[in-house]
Amino acid sequence: MQYSMEGLDFNSIPTFTCEGVEMPKERAVQIWKLTYKTIEEFVKEVISGNPALNQILGYISDNWDDAEEVTFEECFKEPNIEIRRLLFRGIGMEVMMKELKPELLGKETLIHKQIKWDDDNDQLDEVTHNKEVYELYKIEGTKFRSEKELEGKDEWEIRRMNYDTVYAVRCWCCSTDREYWIYVPEHACKNFDPIEAIAWTVRLNYTDPLFIMRQGDVIIAKNSPTSVECAPYHLDKETYSQLLVAAS
């Protein structure tokens, strides 16, 4: 079936914007289905408040039943962190926790300096401090396997299949309060310290930064007079905690 809006053919459009995130339209339908379960609920919760979406309702209705159910593995493998967030939210944390049984390795609050600016972009004299909560989790790779895949396997075989144990930092954006899961390597988790793990996610290639600022996933580091280009290195907990002066 063809769908048109002022001559626009929705079949030829590769992406939809789902909650502000542009993604393949098939993925958008999967997320809406995951989140709202029925097309009636989707219409009630989403379309009613956004009449403009009526234009794509035909496409969504026609593809609703055929949209494949998203597996946990698929959610975790989604490379785009915003789409991953919407998938996790669609499944629901309660379900994820129950099914995947992530092991909480540590929970810490990072308190860091927070510079702010007024409307004229002048720095405010008052320096506040920001609190960011981080949780570090471990999820066994077998949790992503179906019972059928594990059937008949001995402990050794299952351990061999467990190559993709996931270590992830669960954190919340200080601007939007959205929840994110960021993957980290095992060696960044050896002390079960989520701040050490999140520090690893900042990788620089200039030495001796004066400070760093973070806006979402973007990191800004100010070079010092002694800064020189170097091989990429990951920050440690102490350096990250000391250098971070603003996060939004």
Next chain:
Amino acid sequence: MRKINKLQLTPGGAPEKHILKSKTDFQYASITPDGQSILFELKNPAVITHDEHDKIVLDQGVYVKTNQVEFNPFTKRIDYVFD
């Protein structure tokens, strides 16, 4: 090094994301082949704006922009976090 007074710091995506803007031109250059790390020098203050995050104001100086990274447990690669 190229000169410009407005630069989107993350490639692709909506145009309102992570925009670095100064009243005067600044020099910048990609310092990694993937273009995710950018070196720039400000002669005057600049502001980074985003439609969902508070602004960041930078005074003059030399800066490096990069993105957070994560370890993909499925591909065993280090990837940039992007939205």
